Amino acid sequence: MTLKATVPWTVFGLTQGKVTTRWRGKGAEPGQTAFLGMPRFDPDRCRDGCRECADACLPGAIKLVPGEDRERLSVDYGRCVVCQMCVEACPTGAFASSNDWAFGTGAREDLIWRRAAASPEGVGLKREIRRVFGRSLHIRHVDAGSCNGCESELQALNNPYYNLHRLGVFFTASPRFADLLLVTGPVTYAMRGPLLETFEAMPEPRFVMAAGTCAVSGGTNGGGYACGNGLGGVLPVDMYLPGCPPNPPAIIHALLMLLQRTPQRVRGGQLDSCDSTAGEPYA
Amino acid sequence: MSGSNTIKTEDLAAGDLVARCRDALGEGARMQFMYAWFPEGPMAPELRYVVHPGRTCPPRLWRCRPGDVPPPSLAAIAPLLSWYERETTDLCGVVFRDQPLPQPLVLLPGTRSDRPPLVPGPMPHLSYTPSPEDLPQLAGTTPEDVQLLPFGPIRADVLESVQFAFLYAGEAILHYQPQLFFKHRGMEQRFEGLAPALAAVLAERVSGIGSVAHALAYCHAVEAAADCEVPRRATWLRVLLAELERIYNHLHYLGNLCHTTTLKVGEAQGKYLEESAKQLNTAVSGSRLLRGLITPGGLRREPQLAGLAAGLAWLENEFQRYADRLAATTSHLDRLMSTGVLPPQVAFDQGATGPVERASGLDRDSRRDQSYGAYAELPPGVAIAESCDAYARQQVRIAELFNSIAIIRAVLAGLPDGPLRTECRPPPRSEGLGWAETPRGTAYYAVHLDADGRLARVKIKSPSFSNWRVFPYTVHDSNMMDYAINEASFGLTVSGCAR
Numbered sequence: 001m002t003l004k005a006t007v008p009w010t011v012f013g014l015t016q017g018k019v020t021t022r023w024r025g026k027g028a029e030p031g032q033t034a035f036l037g038m039p040r041f042d043p044d045r046c047r048d049g050c051r052e053c054a055d056a057c058l059p060g061a062i063k064l065v066p067g068e069d070r071e072r073l074s075v076d077y078g079r080c081v082v083c084q085m086c087v088e089a090c091p092t093g094a095f096a097s098s099n100d101w102a103f104g105t106g107a108r109e110d111l112i113w114r115r116a117a118a119s120p121e122g123v124g125l126k127r128e129i130r131r132v133f134g135r136s137l138h139i140r141h142v143d144a145g146s147c148n149g150c151e152s153e154l155q156a157l158n159n160p161y162y163n164l165h166r167l168g169v170f171f172t173a174s175p176r177f178a179d180l181l182l183v184t185g186p187v188t189y190a191m192r193g194p195l196l197e198t199f200e201a202m203p204e205p206r207f208v209m210a211a212g213t214c215a216v217s218g219g220t221n222g223g224g225y226a227c228g229n230g231l232g233g234v235l236p237v238d239m240y241l242p243g244c245p246p247n248p249p250a251i252i253h254a255l256l257m258l259l260q261r262t263p264q265r266v267r268g269g270q271l272d273s274c275d276s277t278a279g280e281p282y283a
Numbered sequence: 284m285s286g287s288n289t290i291k292t293e294d295l296a297a298g299d300l301v302a303r304c305r306d307a308l309g310e311g312a313r314m315q316f317m318y319a320w321f322p323e324g325p326m327a328p329e330l331r332y333v334v335h336p337g338r339t340c341p342p343r344l345w346r347c348r349p350g351d352v353p354p355p356s357l358a359a360i361a362p363l364l365s366w367y368e369r370e371t372t373d374l375c376g377v378v379f380r381d382q383p384l385p386q387p388l389v390l391l392p393g394t395r396s397d398r399p400p401l402v403p404g405p406m407p408h409l410s411y412t413p414s415p416e417d418l419p420q421l422a423g424t425t426p427e428d429v430q431l432l433p434f435g436p437i438r439a440d441v442l443e444s445v446q447f448a449f450l451y452a453g454e455a456i457l458h459y460q461p462q463l464f465f466k467h468r469g470m471e472q473r474f475e476g477l478a479p480a481l482a483a484v485l486a487e488r489v490s491g492i493g494s495v496a497h498a499l500a501y502c503h504a505v506e507a508a509a510d511c512e513v514p515r516r517a518t519w520l521r522v523l524l525a526e527l528e529r530i531y532n533h534l535h536y537l538g539n540l541c542h543t544t545t546l547k548v549g550e551a552q553g554k555y556l557e558e559s560a561k562q563l564n565t566a567v568s569g570s571r572l573l574r575g576l577i578t579p580g581g582l583r584r585e586p587q588l589a590g591l592a593a594g595l596a597w598l599e600n601e602f603q604r605y606a607d608r609l610a611a612t613t614s615h616l617d618r619l620m621s622t623g624v625l626p627p628q629v630a631f632d633q634g635a636t637g638p639v640e641r642a643s644g645l646d647r648d649s650r651r652d653q654s655y656g657a658y659a660e661l662p663p664g665v666a667i668a669e670s671c672d673a674y675a676r677q678q679v680r681i682a683e684l685f686n687s688i689a690i691i692r693a694v695l696a697g698l699p700d701g702p703l704r705t706e707c708r709p710p711p712r713s714e715g716l717g718w719a720e721t722p723r724g725t726a727y728y729a730v731h732l733d734a735d736g737r738l739a740r741v742k743i744k745s746p747s748f749s750n751w752r753v754f755p756y757t758v759h760d761s762n763m764m765d766y767a768i769n770e771a772s773f774g775l776t777v778s779g780c781a782r
Contacts, residue, residue, distance in 0.1 A: 003604075005604070005607040005608045005610070005611040006611050009546065009547075009548035009549060009608070009612070010548060012548060012552075012608065013548040013551065013552070016552070019555055031558075031562040031565065032562075032565065034565050034566045034569055034587065035565050035569060035570075035571070036569030036570060036575065056481065058477075058481050058482075058484045058485060081484065081488070082570075082574075082575075083484045083487075083574070083575055084569075084575050084583075085481070085484060088583060088584075097569070141441045142437055142444070143437075143442070143443050143444040143466070144444070145444075145465075145466045145467075145468050146443070146466075146491070146778060147488045147489060147490060147491035147778045148443055148490060148491040148492055148776050148777070148778040148779075149488070149491025149492065149494070149572055150491070151441055151442065151443055151491075152491060152492050152535070152572065153571070154441045155441050155535075155554075156554070156557075156558060156561070158554070159538075159551070159554035159555055159557065159558045160551050160554070160555045160558075161555060161558040162558075171440060171441055173439035173440065185466070185468075186468065188465065188466055188467060188468055189394070189409050189411050190391050190394075190411060190436075190464070190465040190466075190467065191436065191444055191465050191466065193411075193413060194436050194437055194444070194465070198437060219488075220473070220484060220485050220488050221468050221470065221473060221485075221488055223473075224406075224468070224469040224472050224473050225396070225400045225406060225407045225408075225409055225469050225472060226400070226409065226467050226468050226469035227468050227469065244488070244574075245491065245571075245572070247571060
């Protein structure tokens, strides 16, 4: 419908219909299908002595470590910035681009690649949050030195497409009202103090989420003279979400996981199969 | 193209700097930025000044080795250089004679570093004990009426960390002082020692919502150092990516501006269009911020262009309706008109760039004036406004958005075939200067390579560093109710400024 420009905004808004995604956190999401997430790793394709991927990995997510008889690759998705350089560098296809973005986890070790058969169940959340907060969550966000990419995606959560409010999740100005401290950035020397003060100002029980690879591990930007390496050793972290930046559905998935409204999908650096509960809306 | 090999470089004695700067400014030049690096070891800094002799001239370089004598500050003649000098003092340990405001800039008050962080050598150790900012003492008949409002660094909503000090009386802001460097990450130092190709990934992460333009300016610098000619198809596709970046940024800008004028549906619509643009980005590049394609020598892979023309046509139609509605909404326009006036002379002298300077009537755009890549073949329309206020800044962005769509359409219509990438290896000890027009103005990268062909020094001049310097001039003597609108109308980022 074409309306005159002078028709009131309210009428215009009503005639626009609903644009909010029904997305369900499983399988393909509209608008995200071409999104390049964490590259998948298949060590069976690796050639002996090859280190092309490790040399092309700026944040050091891929490293050669001494193994039992020879060096092997260690892959830490908590350091991955989804730049896809390893995919291009790998001569054998051991790294392949994928649409895998739902990498929120309650345990840092779930982000480190392990052979599926040997992987125990994901460690999951350390604490029961649902009993505490029911289905609602209030978030205080702190930018501890991001590149503004994570903020761009966090701000997108409140656009009509994702409409975070419908899930009972809200950003709040005061840490006194906040249940969750959501931190972006590698933690600069100057933001460390204000970050800790914010955490101290939150009432207990309080939870902490490291959003984006910088906050999880420092990523490409951490270290150096002015930055730490993310939240490790700074605050007790309940939820790690790597991604550079994590796309809005990944953030929503991690938030709902925190509320135990959706399961963790990453174990041993690999996503579970998307098929089993595809199409189920969130509880 | 944009290389130092074609850039006229002059060696100046420290004693000649003031006279030369005065002469150049008298002839209409603008100093762009300055920095220091250490080609001959930690005791011998070399200063570089990047000068635009005229609007459409290629930049020129001045090189100065001050030796043991402190070089003169040029801040009194070219005010925009003041911040670069203070940053050079903080990070490179070079002190400037007669610098009018010798306080630290990039390192917060109360920061101690055992050595200047960018001087070659071991990793410096920073210690930090927060201490109050220096604020001016306000005189007057009733100084007790003046209140101090410190705000930040953590602000309400999802925003970047930055701290503002307002000295105000009632509604009137008497003095405004931002502290922009809580987010200083030492990004320039993070480039040091990296292989040039790998560091493009880092350049994308200096200012996340300027990923394309930052990577582009960086790659232009490396390509200049390598004397490498980028294949024509890649230059066209780079233009496409850069204009897609402008589109989603400007849509975000308009949604955010509506947020500050409390036009709720206008905010929702702007941010919905931004989301749609980001989803187009994803279809094209696999990244919502268009990361992962630009590399020295061209592009890493083909962008996916199927569906882009149709998506763009839809977006243009929706945006036209949106822009028409904004133009017909007097409650919105009333808040913008005469808010945050930036006079052209202040914009020029203090270094405003991008839509901010173009909204103050300065007809400058590096895509046209210092043309790079395919912009010579795809001349961009440059939007200008004369009213110098928040309204002008909105109008420039709206016009630029339509221009960007037109440029992308031209790219799709005439995209040349051919290779995407060429070998690009800058030789040891080479250097290059590159630039690109981000959605916020011109970004420059200067790169210097070491004896092994790795990056020895990378200087980043970001547009928000320039525009944040300018912004307070529009806040002093304004009122509190207009502040948020004025800030949104500048469309600044902190990450680009603080680096």
